[in-house]
Amino acid sequence: MGNKGAIGLIDSGVGGLTVLKEALRQLPNEALVYLGDTARCPYGPRPAEQVVQFTMEMADFLMKQQIKLLVIACNTATAVALDIIREKLPIPVVGVILPGSRAAVKTTKTRRIGVIGTQGTIKSHSYRQAILSKTADTEIFGLACPKFVPLVESNETRSPIAKKVVAETLQPMRRNKVDTLILGCTHYPLLRPLIQSYMGDKVTLIDSGAETVGEVSVLLDYFNIANPDPTAKGKCRFYTTGSTKLFDDIAKEWLGFSLHSEHIELGIGG
Known part of the structure; x- marks a missing residue:
């Protein structure tokens, strides 16, 4: 995957779009892939073991998309799952x-x-x-x-x-x-x-979330995986486990451009 791989962002729902918006601003050469687990949001009241399981399922999905770095753009998931995910993945993982x-x-x-x-x-x-x-x-x-x-x-x-x-x-x-x-x-x-x-x-x-993107920038340089090619600019893919329409409406309002997310299922029975 190297320099050409995308940066992955995962969140319990649409919240991580605030991180993605900052990534578009600070890291214009990078391709981004976003997954929001809106069907199982919110994560806050859930038991820690369940949050770890859901976060791992999201991370596994994005690893199949050939990401080079993962941002856990969710505070609840960062609090309970960051260290576990870091141990399991062969790429840099950043929390918020x-x-x-x-x-x-x-x-x-x-x-x-x-x-x-x-x-x-x-x-x-x-x-x-x-x-x-x-x-x-x-x-x-x-x-x-x-x-x-x-x-x-x-x-x-x-x-x-x-x-x-x-x-x-x-x-x-x-x-x-x-x-x-x-x-x-x-x-x-x-x-x-x-x-x-x-x-x-x-x-x-x-x-x-915005502060986290500064850390991502440093890690891209440190691991020599920043993308020097500006043709990746604006390349974003979006996935959600919930309603694509609601996700797209919120994303358009926050990011300022129209997009079409793809619905996916995670876990047993979604």
Whole structure:
């Protein structure tokens, strides 16, 4: 596969498109292949063993597409499956938690960092561990936001209900007076305007997925697998385990171009 192989991105649904959008911007020469497991989304409330199994099934599917590097563009999957997937695959595998943590540590002035994510991500304490490994004198406030992913997956990010849900959910986080807030789920940047508006201008939002693409760029150079040929530009393939229409509608709105995803089945009975 070498330099010509695509970069694979996997997510529990459409959230990883926020990472793909950044990859299109930062890595214009690279071909990208995306798989969203929308039929089994959300991953956040699921047991860790199930998330590992689903993530492995997605990784296996993309390995058959001859990918040269895999981005686990899902915080829940990164939290519980990254090390396992890294051991099993013969290619570099990148998660979204460490890059987001690094960016937050670099950004905060008050040493009060908030993390919002799925139940699985918050329960894993992965961000807390990653941040404290970089700086000990930091207060970290985690908050699970289980209603956010369904809002994004049902394409309701601009609805009045979304504004209400964001405000109600983030109330405890606003009381913590953080100056930096990690969007610890790749779905959350699709709610970014509402989150920023509620938290206020003095709070810096960290998009873990966007930060991850910088790490991918470094790894492509390190392993000498970057594609120098600009003819790959804009070559993207999209797969979903759920509705292709809903996926395509959300993707078009977020990415700014029309696309046609392909439906696939994963696991026993889909």
